[in-house]
Amino acid sequence: MSSISRPVNSPPPGYFAQKYVWQWPIRVFHWINALAVLVLFSSGLYIWNPILVPAGEPWNRFVMATVRKIHFAFAMIFVVNFVWRIYWFWMGNNYARSGFPFVWRRSWWRDLFRQMVDYLKLERGHRHLGHNALGGLAYTVFVIGLGWLQILTGLALYSESNPDGFWGTLVGWVIPLAGSSMAVRVWHHLFAWGFIVFSILHVYIVFYDGQQYRNGLISSMISGYKFYEADDIDHDTWIS
Numbered sequence: 001m002s003s004i005s006r007p008v009n010s011p012p013p014g015y016f017a018q019k020y021v022w023q024w025p026i027r028v029f030h031w032i033n034a035l036a037v038l039v040l041f042s043s044g045l046y047i048w049n050p051i052l053v054p055a056g057e058p059w060n061r062f063v064m065a066t067v068r069k070i071h072f073a074f075a076m077i078f079v080v081n082f083v084w085r086i087y088w089f090w091m092g093n094n095y096a097r098s099g100f101p102f103v104w105r106r107s108w109w110r111d112l113f114r115q116m117v118d119y120l121k122l123e124r125g126h127r128h129l130g131h132n133a134l135g136g137l138a139y140t141v142f143v144i145g146l147g148w149l150q151i152l153t154g155l156a157l158y159s160e161s162n163p164d165g166f167w168g169t170l171v172g173w174v175i176p177l178a179g180s181s182m183a184v185r186v187w188h189h190l191f192a193w194g195f196i197v198f199s200i201l202h203v204y205i206v207f208y209d210g211q212q213y214r215n216g217l218i219s220s221m222i223s224g225y226k227f228y229e230a231d232d233i234d235h236d237t238w239i240s
Contacts, residue, residue, distance in 0.1 A: 036077050153185075156175050
C-alpha cells in the first residue's frame with residue numbers, strides 16, 4: 001500500500017478551481033466596444049465609399065445623412081466607453097490592470113519573450129488568469145493607442161461642422177497638425193483597419209488559449225470567472 005505524501009484535505013494534483021477575474025465593468029466595456037467598433041467600421045466604410053444608390057429623388061432619402069448620424073452616435077458611445085475603461089483601470093481589481101506594459105520592469109520583459117516563445121512553439125507554456133505581457137502589449141497598442149488616434153482624428157473631422165465650437169476648440173489642432181482635412185480623413189480610415197487586424201488576431205488567440213489552457217477564457221467575458229490549475233495564479237504576481 002503506497003503512502004500518502006500530501007494532507008488528506010488538500011486538493012489532488014492538477015485540480016481545477018475557479019476565480020472571479022473580470023469584474024462587470026470590464027465585461028460591459030468589452031461588449032460595448034465590440035459592438036461600437038463593428039458599427040463604426042461598417043458605417044465608416046459607407047461614408048468613405050457610398051455603395052447604395054436609393055431610388056427616387058435624393059432630397060427625401062437622406063441615406064448618407066442617416067449613416068453619418070449612426071456613425072456619430074456610436075462614436076460618442078465609443079468615447080464614453082473608452083473613458084470608462086480608463087477610469088476602471090485605476091478603480092478595478094488587479095486583473096483590470098493586468099498586461100500593462102511595465103517596460104521598466106525586468107519581469108515584464110521576461111514574461112513577454114516567454115509568451116512569444118510559447119505561441120511560436122504552439123505549446124501550453126505558462127499561464128495567466130489576467131492578460132499576459134504579450135496580450136497586454138497588443139491591447140495597449142491596438143486598443144488604447146489606436147483608440148486615442150481614432151478619437152482625436154474622428155472628433156477633429158466632426159468639429160469641422162462648427163470650427164469655433166467646443167470640439168473645434170478642443171481637437172481642432174489635429175487638422176493643421178496633419179496638414180489638411182483630407183489627410184486626417186485618410187489617417188482615420190487607415191487606423192480603422194488596424195482595429196480589424198487586431199480583432200482577427202484577438203478572436204484567434206482567444207479560441208487558441210481557451211483550447212490550450214482549458215481556462216474558460218471565452219465564457220469568462222460573460223460570467224467573469226476563469227478556471228485555473230494549482231500553479232496558474234503564481235504567474236500573475238508580476239502585475240501586483
